[in-house]
Amino acid sequence: MDTAFFLRWIAAVTERVRADRDHLTDLDRAIGDADHGANLDRGFTAVEEALAAKPPETPSAVLTTTGTTLIRKVGGASGPLYGTLFRTLGRAVGEVPEVSQEALAEAFAQALAAVMKLGSAQEGDKTMIDALAPAVPELRTSFDAAARAALDGARATTPMRARKGRASYLGDRSIGHQDPGATSTALVIDALRAA
C-alpha cells in the first residue's frame, strides 16, 4: 500500500465522518455531550486541508500529519486518542514508500497499545477500544474481516456499562446505547476497504 492508498483512506474517512456527523453526535447526545460528530468533522476537515496544503510523500507522513492535525484541532477526548492512534501508525510503518498488509497490521497493534495506554481503557469499558481491539488481529487476514470485527465490536458496546469517558458518569444509565467513539472507530476501519 503506497502513499496514494493512505491518502484515499483518509479521504474516505473524512467523507464518512461528514456523512455520519449527525448520527455520531446523536449517539454522543444519549450518553455524552453531543459533540463527537462535530469534533471529528472539524478534525478531518482540518486534516483534508493539511494534506492538500502540503501533500505528504510517504505513507508515514500521511499518517503523522493526520494524527498531529487531529491533536491540534479536535480537542475533547477523541482528539488526543485518535491523534495518538494515527501518529503511532505513522511512526510504526517507518519511512518506506510501500507498506505491507502485515506491517500495517503490526502498526495497528502498536497503535492500539498506545491508545489503551493513553486513555487507560480496557476492552469492555465501552470505548473506541471495543471496536479497535477486535479489528486489529483481523487486519492480518483482510480488511473485510477487520471491518466486520470493528462493527461487531461497536455494536457490542450497547449493553455495556461505561467505565471510561463521560458516559461513565451515567453509571447504569449508559447501558442500552452504542458508544459514539466505538462507532466512529468502526467507520475508520471500514474505510480501509474503500481505499
Add this chain to the structure above:
Amino acid sequence: MDTAFFLRWIAAVTERVRADRDHLTDLDRAIGDADHGANLDRGFTAVEEALAAKPPETPSAVLTTTGTTLIRKVGGASGPLYGTLFRTLGRAVGEVPEVSQEALAEAFAQALAAVMKLGSAQEGDKTMIDALAPAVPELRTSFDAAARAALDGARATTPMRARKGRASYLGDRSIGHQDPGATSTALVIDALRAA
C-alpha cells in the same frame, strides 16, 4: 342600606374575586402582566381580615377600611385606583348609620371623578373607567341596571385600543381583548345585587 349591607357587599366582592381570580389574571396575561386576579384576591383577602379583626360600625367605616386596606396591600395600578374608589365612597356617604340609594349613587359619582383624576383616564381609554362610568348614572334607578351597564361597558372595551396602563404599550395589539380592570369593576358593581 346599613352597615350589614355594605359588609355583605364587600364579602360578595371578595368571593367573586376569588372565584374569578384566574379569569382576571388570564385577561391581564393577554394585554398586561398576568397579575390582576392575584392582585385583587390578595387585596380583598386582606380586606376580609381587616373587617373581621375590627368590625366597623358604620357604612363609611366599612368602605374606608376597604379602600385603605386595598391601598396598603395591593400595589400595582389597581391598588391605588380601587383604594381611591372605596375611600372616596367612604368619605362621600358620611358618618351615618343608613345610606339611601340616592346617596350611594352620589357617592359613586364622586368616586368615579376621583379615580378619573388619579389615573387621568377618560372613557374609551380601555380601563376600569369604561365599566364604572356607564354604571354610575344607573345606580340611581337600580342595581340591576347598573350591573348591566357595567357589564356592557366592560364588554365594550374589547375592540378598544388602550391608552392608559400597561395595555397601552401594546398599541394596536391591545385591540380584541377585554380589559381586566373593567371586568373586575363590572364584578364589583354586580355584587351590589347580592348584598
Add this chain to the structure above:
Amino acid sequence: MKKLINAVGDVVPDTLRGMAAAHPSLRVDVENRIVLRAAGPTPGKVGLVSGGGSGHEPLHAGFVGYGMLDAACPGEIFTSPVPDQMIEATKAVDGGAGVLHIVKNYTGDVLNFEMAAELCAEEGAHVVSVLVDDDVAVQDSTYTAGRRGTGATLFVEKMAGALAEQGAPLEAVAAMARTVDARSRSFGVAFSACTVPAAGKPTFDLGPDEIELGIGIHGEPGRSRERFREAREIVRVAMDAIDADLPFSGDVLVMVNGMGATPLMELYVAYGEVDAYLREKGATATRCLVGDYVTSLDMAGFSITTCLLDAELTSLWDHPVETPALRWGR
C-alpha cells in the same frame, strides 16, 4: 411550571430571606419588604429609594449599598410595591438631606410612589421623585401611559447614587437622575415569554421561529412579532430604534442585559455586535455591562440600554460602588 421555589405565595419573602442570608451588607425587613443598607442612613447624604415589582432581580435590592441605593421596596412579582413600604423606607434612609424616589414609569409604580411621597411630605420629609422612561419601543404620546422605565433605572441609580455619595444636595442629585434618564434609551427583545408563578403559565406563546420586538420587563408582549434572525440583525433592529430616537455620538455607556434565561455567552455575542454598530456610527462604547441586571423572571431574550456619556457622567459611573450586584473600586 418548574421553578426552584417552595410555594407560589412565598417566592418574594423566600427571595428576601435568601438575600438577607447572602448579604450581611444589607438589612432586610422581610415582613415589611424593605431592603436597606445594614450600616443605616449616612448623615448629611441624600437618601435614594427605589422599588418596583419583584421578578427583575438583581434590580432593585441588588443595587442597595455604597454608591447606589439606600433602600429598595420590592413588590409582589411584577406588581408595584405599596405606599407603606415606600414611606417606611423613606423614613429609614433620611439622613437629613432629603430623599430621592426613583420611579419607573408604570401607572402602578407612579400612583403608589405618588401616594407615598404625599404622605411623607405631610409628615415633613423632603422628597423629590424622578421618573425613568427610557424604552423607545413605546411611543411617548398622549395616547399611551408614556415610555416605560427599564434598563436605564440601573444607570440612574448608579450615577445619582455616586453624586449623592459625594455629598451633593437633593436638587442636584434629582437633576442628575433626570439628566441620565434623558440621555438613556432602551430596547428589548424576547425569545420566549416568562411564567409568573401565580399565573402558572407563560404570559404569551411564541412559535419556534418567532421573537417579540419591543418588549418591556413584565412579560408583556412587545410591539411586534417577527421571524427569528441572527444576532447581528436583531441587534441592528434594537440599535436602529435607539439611534432614530437619540442619535449615537461620542462616548456611550452600553448595557447588554439578559432577561433571565439567556446565557452570558449569547450576551457577549450581542455585545460584539453593539460595539461594531457604534463604531459604524462614529461613536464609542467606553463603558459597558454585559449580564443579567434587569430581568423578567425566566424570560429568554435581552435588552440594550445606552447612555450618552460626558466627562461628568463617566466619572460618576466610575465612582466606587459596593452592592450585591454591582461592585468596583472597593
Add this chain to the structure above:
Amino acid sequence: MKKLINAVGDVVPDTLRGMAAAHPSLRVDVENRIVLRAAGPTPGKVGLVSGGGSGHEPLHAGFVGYGMLDAACPGEIFTSPVPDQMIEATKAVDGGAGVLHIVKNYTGDVLNFEMAAELCAEEGAHVVSVLVDDDVAVQDSTYTAGRRGTGATLFVEKMAGALAEQGAPLEAVAAMARTVDARSRSFGVAFSACTVPAAGKPTFDLGPDEIELGIGIHGEPGRSRERFREAREIVRVAMDAIDADLPFSGDVLVMVNGMGATPLMELYVAYGEVDAYLREKGATATRCLVGDYVTSLDMAGFSITTCLLDAELTSLWDHPVETPALRWGR
C-alpha cells in the same frame, strides 16, 4: 433553536470578540483562542492557566485578571481545548516562577492538558497540573473516569490565584489548589436540558414534572431522573449528598450557581434553604456567591458547591480580585 448567535460555527469566536470589546483588561487572541491579562505576565509571579470547553461562561475567561487566572483557553462548546492553546498560554504567562495548570477532571481536558504539559516541559518550562474533581454525583472508583470537575474550579482559581498574587512559589500554589479541591464538593440539578448549537436540539428530554439529579456541566443527563419537588427538598437532596461525602462543619463557603437559564430570584430562594440547612448541621455559611458562574449554555437548573474554610482559605477568598465576573477589593 432560538439562540442569540450569528452562525453555529461562529459562536466561540463571536463570544471572544464580544469579551474583547467589553473588557479592555483582557487581551483576547480570537484566532488562537487564548484570553490573557492585558497587562501581560507578572514577573516573579506563578502563572495560572485554565481552560476547558466553552459554554460555561463566565468560566474560565471571565476569571482572568488580578487575583485569579493569568490565562484561559476556551475550547469549542463543551469540547476541551487543544494542546496548542495551552502551550501558547503557558508561554505567555510564565513570569519566571513557573505555571500552574488547573484542569477539570474530564478525559478530554486531562489528555489535552497532559500533552501540553509534556511539550512545555520538553521546552524547559516549569509546569505543575492540578485536577479539580468535586462532583459528588459521580462515584469516584476504578469503574469511572473519576469525579467531574465543576463549580470548585472557581474556588481553586480564586484561592490559588490569591496565593500566587501574594508571591508564593509554584509548589505552594499547587498545594493550595489541591487543598481547596479536597475541601470542596458539588452537586447539580437540571430542570431542563441545554441545546448545543451544533447539535440543534436538547441533550435530553425532561417531562414537565421531571428533574435530573446529579448532572454535570455539559448537558449530560444526571444519575437519576425524579419528580419535581419544592426548592427546600431539592436543596436537601443536594446538601445531603455533599454532607454524606464530606460532613459540614465550621465555616463554609457556598456557591449557589445557576446553570444559565435559572433566574437569580430562584437562586436566592435556594440560597436561603442552603443557609438554613447548614445551621441545622451546626455549620455556618460565612462566604457565598449566588449567581451564574459555571453554566451549561441555556440549561435551567442549579448547582451547589461548598468548601470547608479555615482562616487561611477565608483570607485568600477575601483577597482582592479584579476580573470581568468576580471583583472586590479594587
